Amino acid sequence: MCRIVGYWDFSIGLSDEQLIIAMRDTMLDRGPDDCGEFCCSSGIALGHRRLSIIDLSQNGHQPMMDTTKRYVLVYNGEIYNYQIIQHELEALGYTFKGTSDTELLLYAYIQWKEKCLDRLQGMFAFAIWDDDEEQLFIARDRVGVKPLYYYQNEKIFMFASELKAFQAHPQFEKKINTRALSNFLMFGYIDAPLSIFENCYKLEAGHYLILRKDQSVQKVCYWSVRSSFNNDFSKSLSLKELLVDSFTSRMRSDVPVGVFLSGGIDSSLVTMLLSEQGYHLNTFTVGFDHQSYDESAYAHYVAQRFGTQHEQFTLEQKDVETIIPLLPYIYDEPFGDSSAIATYFLAQSVKPYVKVVLSADGADELFGGYDRYAQTPQRYAYFQKRRFLKYLTSILSPERSVSILSKTPYEMGIDKFLRIKNSLHAKHFMEHYYNDLSHFRKEDLNVNHLADYHPLFSTVPKSIEENLMLYDFEHYLPDDILVKVDRATSASAIEAREPFLDHRLVEYAFSQSLESKMPNGGKAPLKALLEGAFDESFIYRKKQGFGVPLEIWCKNNFRDLTDMLLQEAAKSEEFNPFYISKLRRAFFANERVDFEKIWFLMVYMMWKKVWMV
CATH class of the missing domain: 1.10.220 (Annexin V; domain 1)
Known part of the structure; x- marks a missing residue:
């Protein structure tokens, strides 16, 4: 897990080393192990903060430049098939100084340009400056695990892993995108390509962008899950073989690796299959003092079943009181998924134990779990x-x-x-x-x-079911679930990997019939793999969500904070004061109110107080 940033100043044709350092260091806690910057006379500046995972030496230092000094790379992510691609490049005459996948990505781009993306299996967001062509290339992984924002006006183009980096640049204009705000208030997250700010966008999953000296922009979709609808996987690996290959490839690391184990079907399957491959796992779960939200007993059962080194952490009200004010800093645009509180708490808790965690996200969207x-x-x-x-x-x-x-x-x-x-x-x-x-x-x-x-x-x-799954995969997963996990773990200086989101596994899942995935409830193929290891009462129990009793706390323990934020929302120019006041009165009178409306307003007002001053 690293963080990248850069800009191309067209107005003066110069770059400022102190400015790119200031932008880079807004993300200091996300990459504490190393840092670097690059500036040139074309107006290009690149910055990088590193969390060292593979090849801990200086051979992985970034920005990374090739021997001719034509190409410069900044990169965030992991390439899981890097050894295969390295052998291919070595056969073409490339020589590697170390084992870093950064060096591999640089050479892969030099050799194949944008076609290198078709070879990569992993999660990534990166930028490459071509000094000869005076061209900037940025790209994001197929599913959208790694974030990448960009901002453009007539004078400058900027990109970064997080929005907060742009605020360190004097040419960044903080203007709320009202369409994005309405999007947030509807869904609790902001759909790509929108961001909360005008002229600022998320590069969509599976896309790359080329920026040229004349400021022309070419954005290309290089991968879409829709192309796999009619694929024939009958001669490929079986589902279990695909899962094992994906899971084991994400265990490669030069630092300790753990698993987020909720006790649900997906994380239990990750734990089971990796244990069967001989891995001695570190597993971690979060418990809650409200029984209706707590699945920790199931996680403990799975950990005992496979002999993992298991740690459980209990989220209490005092922890929530500490975390809520931090949310605008962790998620630097409004983000309304309240399970982010528990995710950040768990990420902070595992920080002393491991530097990499596997998080079993995506299986619901692939196999019909919701x-x-x-x-x-x-x-x-x-x-x-x-x-x-x-x-x-x-x-x-x-x-x-x-x-x-x-x-x-x-x-x-x-x-x-x-x-x-x-x-x-x-x-x-x-x-x-x-x-x-x-x-x-x-x-x-x-x-x-x-x-x-x-x-x-x-x-x-x-x-209808398949359209909902597709919608969730293309919107809810990258713009809510993956944002939640990435920001929580990166703010804790650990790297989260998503073993269910190998693009080969994704393509397999979307090529399968609805009947095979949901004959009698969701995730039938995954549940079938658990049979024999667990009894039916464990496998086929009702799905339990991952959250906290926030509505109860906002009416009671956090009543003053809730009331203050809703009163501020009623006075805010964006909103209808009559509607907000009516909503506030109904909520505290214990009338039936959609609590998400309350929480989204609270989140927005907290964010606004931090970032719109």
């Missing part, structure tokens, strides 16, 4: 069979229809659009729903773009 995948078509069918409800929505106004339908038994836990998409005009409904969730003033509303984010508007000819 309850909503099975529940959505059932609930949709429920509405379709109720002719009276369909009749009501045909004769009433959209607003009245939504009011009535919100009282149906399936109101909670499902986008209401699923129950009325065939009865209401989409735009009318989305206007109502958007007005309800965004809390924006009327002049700031932009309803039309919401269709871009809704899986039911997908042009992919798949079932």
Whole structure:
């Protein structure tokens, strides 16, 4: 885990060494082992902070330059098949000074240019300056494990692993992107390519970008999971072979490696398969003092079953009180996934033990693990069979229809659009729903773009369940789940690896039929692999989420903080003061309120107080 930063100043054609150092060192805690910078007369400056994982010597120092001094690289990530590519490059005449995958990536780009991306198996975000062509190349891994932002105006282009680096540059303009803010208030995260700031973007997963001297930008999608829909994997490795290969490749390290073990299906499978391969594992879990949130007993059971060196840490209220004020610094744009609190606590707790952890994210999106995948078509069918409800929505106004339908038994836990998409005009409904969730003033509303984010508007000819899985893989996974884990671990100076997100495994999963993944509940192929090692009551128990009892605490122990932030939101120019005040009163009166609305507003106001001063 490292952090990268750079800029190209077109206005004066010069770069400032002290400026790139200041930008680089905003991410000091993310890369404490080494640092470096590069500046040249073309106006290019590159910076790097390193967390040493493979080849701990200075052979991995960055920025890294080739012997001709034409190419300069800054890189964050891990290439898991680096040994195979190294042998290929050595056969072509390249000589390596060390075993760092940084050197390998530099030579791979020199040899194959952007086509090198097709050979890489791993997680990465990197930038390469070509001094002869006066061209900057930046790229991000296929799934979006590693972050990469960029900012551009008529004078400058900047890129960085984190937004906070841009704020150290005097040409960065802090202006809220209202579309991104509405996106956050709808979903709790900001969908790529948007960021919270105007003119600032996330490079999407599976994309690269080329910037030339004339300031022209070429952005290319080099990989998409959609291309694997009709692939034939009958002659390839089996699912278990793919899993073992992916899991074991992510154990390669010159520093200690551990596993985040929740006790759920996915992390238990990682622990089981690695133990079967002879690894003596360090496993870590977080427990909660609220029983309904606590799965630590299952994690302890798995650890005992495979003889791991297991550590358990209990998240208490006092820990949450400490972590909440840190969230705007850890996640430097608004981020509303409340499980980030427990993730950061766990990352901080394992820091004395290991420098690398495996986190079993992505299996739900690949193999249909979320309850909503099975529940959505059932609930949709429920509405379709109720002719009276369909009749009501045909004769009433959209607003009245939504009011009535919100009282149906399936109101909670499902986008209401699923129950009325065939009865209401989409735009009318989305206007109502958007007005309800965004809390924006009327002049700031932009309803039309919401269709871009809704899986039911997908042009992919798949079932509802498959469209939801695809949507989650392309949006929720990279922009929520992976952001949560990356920022929490990097802020703790440890590297998180995602063993379920090897692109070969992803392509395999999306080529499989829905029936094979969800015959009677989700993740059937993964559960089948656990049979024999665990009894059915463990394997087929109800899925439990990963979170904290935040709503209870915000009404009681954190009441003063919650009240203060909601009152500040009511006074903030972005929001409708009447709506916020009404929401605040209802929440503290214990009326039924969607707590996510409360938490998203709190998160935004905390972020604003830190970054918009």
